[in-house]
Amino acid sequence: MYFDGYGYHGTSFEQTYRCYPASFIDKAQIENGDKVIMPPSALDRLASLHIDYPMLFELRNAATERLSHCGVLEFIAEEGMIYMPYWMMENLLLQEGDFVRVKNVTIPKGTYVKLQPHTKDFLDISNPKAILETTLRNFSCLTTGDSIMVAYNNKKYYIDIVESKPSHAISIIETDCEVDFAPPLDYKEPEKPARPIPTGKAPAEEPPAEPEPKFNPFTGPARRLDGKPLKMQPPQQATASSGGSQDKRSNAVSSGAGAGAPSSSSSQSTNRQSQGKLVFGSKETPKDTSKEKANKPEPPKTEEEPKFQAFSGKKYSLKG
Known part of the structure; x- marks a missing residue:
């Protein structure tokens, strides 16, 4: 079956055209998408066929066996000619006036696509996702292996x-x-800095770590809450004095231990009795020391320490 000199056979549309870029026609907007402009005879043939809408086509370069897919924008081209975006001609390795085979096809709806920008400048855009969504609205289909063009801010970005x-x-x-x-x-992973290897020198040994000081609680100086000078002895002095008193007490205990000692230590008991001390278990009575006590002067009376009274200091105002 022939229609206006072009052979259309079967129930599918398939025709060969000479391709030209969008610069040959006043339709610069097709550069931002994947739609082509075909002659009116193609529309008459497609209308007589039972095809799926939207109309999608397969583009094939028979010389290089390159394949791509596209949609259609208008049917206003001259007979025997087809206008397409220049980036699409680059994918198919086509020059101006080369022949391209056009065939209508049915393509499934996509669920996943993986994109790879040519340069990392595309990722420097403030919102690349929004720019990509706006650009893909002008596309009908995507083919694995193609490189689409995204125009933004007077610059072209190519994405595989x-x-x-x-x-x-x-x-x-x-x-x-x-x-x-x-x-x-063009993305390169940052290289990790290599450690310098010493040549001819033995690795320096690390100095041994100093032991950490142990924590000793309550070792600082004492302070009173009322700000008065401390009358109690510091812990170190107190321990020293307590050690001396313990020695005295031990001597006294050892001297008093004669109560349970045998009678052979009679010389010690006589010395104790001569000093006027009472020794338990001895039959002898101590000497009367009342006179000696009368002759001894009484020790001076010490003033009682004032009791601590809370909140008895001076008053201060925050206002000054």
Whole structure:
């Protein structure tokens, strides 16, 4: 079956056209998407077929066996010609006026796609996710192995389609698709600084660690809450004095131990009796020492220490 000189056979659309970039027609907006402009005869043929909408097409370069997919924007091209984005011609390795095979296909809706920017400058954009979502609204489908172009702030960013699911070509029209990013092609991991290896010198031995001082509680100086000078002896002096008193007490105890000692220590008992001390277990009575006590002067009476009274200091006002 022939239509206007072009051969259309079967129930599918397949035709060969000469391709040209968007600069040959006043349709610069097609550079920001994946849609092509085809001749009116293609629309007449497609309308007579039972095809799925939206219309999606397979583009094939027979010379290099490169393959891609696209949508259609308008049917206003000259007969035998097709206009497409220049980045799409680069993917298919096509030059101006080369032949490209166009065939209508049905592509499943995508569920996952993995993208890889060519340069890490794309990640420096303040919100690359929003820019990517806005750009992909002009796309109908994505093909694994293609490099799409994202234009932002008078600069072009190229992004590779690394992986797509459930097929190598997916439709992104009215679908929820998970997007993942691979590291940019020019990304380099920071190198870890290498440790210098000493040559001819033995490794220096580390000095032994000093033992940590043990914690001794209550070793600081004592302070009174009322600010008065401390009349009690410090713990060290007190222990020293207590040691002396313990020696005296031990001597006294040893001297008093004669109560349970045998009678052979009579000389010690006589000395004790001569000093006017009472020794238990002795039959002899001590000497009367009342006269000696009368002759001895009485020790001076010590003043009683004032009792501590809380909150008895001076008053101060916070206002000064």
